[in-house]
Structure formats: C-alpha cells, structure tokens
Amino acid sequence: TVDNRQDFKVADLSLAEFGRKEITLAEHEMPGLMAIRKEYADAQPLAGARITGSLHMTVQTAVLIETLVALGARVRWASCNIFSTQDHAAAAIAVGPNGTPDNPQGVPVFAWKGETLEEYWWCTEQALTWPDSPTGGPNMILDDGGDATLLVHKGVEYEKDGKAPSPDTAESDEHRVILELLNRTLSENPQKWTQLSSEIRGVTEETTTGVHRLYEMQRDGTLLFPAINVNDAVTKSKFDNKYGCRHSLVDGINRATDTLIGGKTAVVCGYGDVGKGCAESLRGQGARVIVTEIDPICALQAAMDGYQVTTLDEVVDKADIFVTTTGNKDIIMASDMAKMKHQAIVGNIGHFDNEIDMAGLAKVPGIVKDEIKPQVHTWTFPDGKKIIVLSEGRLLNLGNATGHPSFVMSNSFADQTLAQIELFTKPDEYPTGVYVLPKHLDEKVARLHLDALGVKLTTLRQDQADYIGVKVEGPYKPDHYRY
Numbered sequence: 001t002v003d004n005r006q007d008f009k010v011a012d013l014s015l016a017e018f019g020r021k022e023i024t025l026a027e028h029e030m031p032g033l034m035a036i037r038k039e040y041a042d043a044q045p046l047a048g049a050r051i052t053g054s055l056h057m058t059v060q061t062a063v064l065i066e067t068l069v070a071l072g073a074r075v076r077w078a079s080c081n082i083f084s085t086q087d088h089a090a091a092a093i094a095v096g097p098n099g100t101p102d103n104p105q106g107v108p109v110f111a112w113k114g115e116t117l118e119e120y121w122w123c124t125e126q127a128l129t130w131p132d133s134p135t136g137g138p139n140m141i142l143d144d145g146g147d148a149t150l151l152v153h154k155g156v157e158y159e160k161d162g163k164a165p166s167p168d169t170a171e172s173d174e175h176r177v178i179l180e181l182l183n184r185t186l187s188e189n190p191q192k193w194t195q196l197s198s199e200i201r202g203v204t205e206e207t208t209t210g211v212h213r214l215y216e217m218q219r220d221g222t223l224l225f226p227a228i229n230v231n232d233a234v235t236k237s238k239f240d241n242k243y244g245c246r247h248s249l250v251d252g253i254n255r256a257t258d259t260l261i262g263g264k265t266a267v268v269c270g271y272g273d274v275g276k277g278c279a280e281s282l283r284g285q286g287a288r289v290i291v292t293e294i295d296p297i298c299a300l301q302a303a304m305d306g307y308q309v310t311t312l313d314e315v316v317d318k319a320d321i322f323v324t325t326t327g328n329k330d331i332i333m334a335s336d337m338a339k340m341k342h343q344a345i346v347g348n349i350g351h352f353d354n355e356i357d358m359a360g361l362a363k364v365p366g367i368v369k370d371e372i373k374p375q376v377h378t379w380t381f382p383d384g385k386k387i388i389v390l391s392e393g394r395l396l397n398l399g400n401a402t403g404h405p406s407f408v409m410s411n412s413f414a415d416q417t418l419a420q421i422e423l424f425t426k427p428d429e430y431p432t433g434v435y436v437l438p439k440h441l442d443e444k445v446a447r448l449h450l451d452a453l454g455v456k457l458t459t460l461r462q463d464q465a466d467y468i469g470v471k472v473e474g475p476y477k478p479d480h481y482r483y
C-alpha cells in the first residue's frame, strides 16, 4: 500500500503553480546552472546520491534542487533560516514539475516562512531522516551555515557518550531546542545519528559562517567527513556575497520600511565581501555611508573606497540606518540601540541572528515590542524613543525580501553542484578535511555566465601564455591570487 503520509511539509500547496512560473523565469536567469544540468544529464554523476539540503528554500534554490535531481540525485530539503523560505517555491518543489496539489510528485521539502525554532529543527531532522535508506540517512549534505552538519556531529558525539546534556544547561533558546531534540532521539534510538551518518561522503558548505564552523571542526579533529568550502570559490564569495548583497540589501530595507535612503547616514558594520556590497548598495541610494571594521586592511580598503571609517560609539546617536555584516557576534548591543535616533532602522545581513543583541533588547526594562507587519517590529524604550528592527535580527535580505537575484545565485549554485559531483564521485581524492573547489572549475563557472552578459573574452596566444607562465586554457591565476 502507498504510504499516504505526506513526506513533506509546506505552507500551502496551492501556491505551486505560482512557484512553477517563477522557477521557469529563474531558469532563464541561471545560465550556469542550466548549462551544467545539460552537460551532465547523460552522465548522471549524482545517481545514487541521497542529498540532504539545508539552504534557504527560495525560487533560486528550487532551480538548484531540480538540477541535482536532473543529475540523478534524490533530495530531501529544509531551509537554513526560519524567515527565508518563499512558500510558493517550497510548494512547487513539493508538487514537482509533473504533479498537482492533489497529487504531489515532488521532492520531500520541509520549509515554510515563519517557522518557530522547534519547527525549524524538526524540519532539519526530517530532511536528514531518509525513511527508505539502509542507514536511515543521506550520503551527501548540502549546507548553508552548518546547522545540518552540526546536528549530525552533535548527535554522533552524544550517542558516543551515551547521553546528551540536559536542556536546562542550554545557553540560548535555540541551544535548548537542539538539546531537547537530541535527548528525544537518544531515547528513541540511541544509535540513530551514528547509523545515519555512516554513509555520508561529505558536505558542501555555502557560506562564510558555515565554513568557519568546518575549519574549527577540522582544527579540533572532530570532522566526521570531508567538506568542500563552496563559499571561497571566487565565483561564489566575490559575486554572491558582494553583488548579491548589493542588490538584495536595499530590496529588504525598501520592502520593510519604504524609508528614503538618499541623504540619510548609514552605518555598515564590517567591510568584507558582504560589507563591501552593502556599502555600495546604500551609497548607490545616496546615503552617506560610514563603515566600522576591526581589520586594518579592510578598514584601509573602506577608506580608499571613500567611506568614513570609525567606531560605532562615535556615530550610534547620529546615524539613521545600521546594518551588520560581520559574521561575528554582539556587534550592536541593547545599550547601543538605546542611544539611537528616533525611528533608526537596524538590520543584519550576516548569517546568524547574534550580531544584533535581540535578547538584551527584550530585557530592557519597560521596552515595548510592536509588530508593524511580519518581520518588521518597532521597539519603544521607556523614554518614548523607538527603533525599527528588521527580521528580528536575522538576515534581512531573505527575511524582508527574496534574497539575491537568480543570475548571481547561478554562480553560487553552479559551484555547489560541481562540489557535490566532486565529493560524491571522487571520494578517494577527498580524505576527511576541508577543501576549496579547484580553480579550473571556478573559471568554468565564470565562463558559463559570460555570454548572457555579452562578454567577449580575449584569447591568449601561446607565446603570451608562456610569457606569464600559464596555459592558454587556464587556470590564469595562482592559488594565492586574491581577485
């Protein structure tokens, strides 16, 4: 008998047709991903792959998912953020290109916009739990921020100890949810995660913060399987992090507040790849942009790009808009927000929600939180001064808007797909550790995006190639080159 348990959970299946229409439009704007889908369709390199994805369930991610399936993979998916799912994209993925809302034929997806923390981690567990797999789990992970990788590693660690720490020992609400989940699975099946992880060939990690977690595990010797750091593919971080945020930061601020940015003073905390895109985004709207930095090199870059570089304390009571982009924690504290101008706008575009001190803000005596609309709140201090906080301190480009546009995600997701193929088909070349995509694949992804922008490349002559010490066909730069 067919198991009628619907192996997915989305907000509203009836949105599938709308989602499918936007997926079709996105495919045209994702030439790199579609070219890879075409190039590898016959070879089916991901046949046998059971990929668990934990990455924002957007229209662009839907195109990535259907590319992985087209290359032979089976996929189970969750989002990597409680606010970033586009419900019509999730519905289209659950229904599939050949299904209907009454007869869904798509990919098991567990994601909806506005999940609670309990629901978020339940979705992650569902995406990792493969009912018909010999191990009960995936043999590949595609991660963004490392939450799926974390759940597997903590599960295995606690099963080895025979117990998980009590949720009473949790350092945060989210940590408590994770400990409750792992205490439950330990009591249900004390070998779940050990078995579930036993065939995982590797993880491909999308973002800076997730990559940081991987290098920490490599350093501590706790990494269970190899990882490809997709973030540091040049065609990912020098494009998505920079040009993607350049597009989607102001999209988020505009949809959230409709506040005129021109003429205002904006503070961008952090001047890395994301900060550079954000500063340019706000300057493009006519804001006077001030940068904060800890790194003298990035600070010097900001100064030479024409930005004032100073400390938050110097400008916290003067600026109109604040954006954190650091990947660090405790950047804007409740005490900082108490000093801000009336109706200052505060948002984060870093991966996690610990850059803005939301917990401290909630504890300010007499503070009043009021929802203006989903993912837009005012917080009124006892003196009547209020600030506007976007997406509760979570990444605002996906919480208040739809994230980066398709063309730039085509680069990132072409890198992801090539990384999945690398790890899945060449396990012997990747013993446990953290790797970056080989440069020839990075250049391949760039090549796949040139025609769409009308780029005409110059061809290197052999004598020129000899002169600069490269092959005519590339790679054109040494590994240490910084772009």
Ligand SMILES: NC(=O)c1ccc[n+]([C@@H]2O[C@H](COP(=O)([O-])OP(=O)(O)OC[C@H]3O[C@@H](n4cnc5c(N)ncnc54)[C@H](O)[C@@H]3O)[C@@H](O)[C@H]2O)c1
Pocket (backbone or CB within 6 Å): 207, 208, 209, 210, 237, 240, 241, 244, 245, 269, 270, 271, 272, 273, 274, 275, 292, 293, 294, 295, 298, 325, 326, 327, 328, 331, 349, 350, 351, 352, 395, 396, 397, 398, 403, 404
């Ligand atoms: N929202 C999105 O769509 C999106 C896209 C890409 C990356 N990200 C996330 O954005 C964050 C930043 O990514 P990135 O690639 O720019 O990282 P990065 O390391 O290139 O840049 C971060 C910068 O912040 C600076 N910084 C660190 N602590 C600071 C502090 N206390 N004050 C001021 N500056 C500080 C660092 O010196 C660095 O220059 C990460 O969490 C990443 O995962 C989000």
Ligand SMILES: Nc1ncnc2c1ncn2CC[C@H](O)C(=O)O
Pocket (backbone or CB within 6 Å): 055, 056, 057, 058, 059, 060, 061, 144, 206, 207, 208, 240, 244, 351, 398, 402, 403, 404, 405, 409, 412
């Ligand atoms: N449109 C998007 N779809 C999926 N993920 C998205 C989108 N825009 C930004 N992101 C976040 C992923 C990004 O590569 C990161 O590094 O965080």
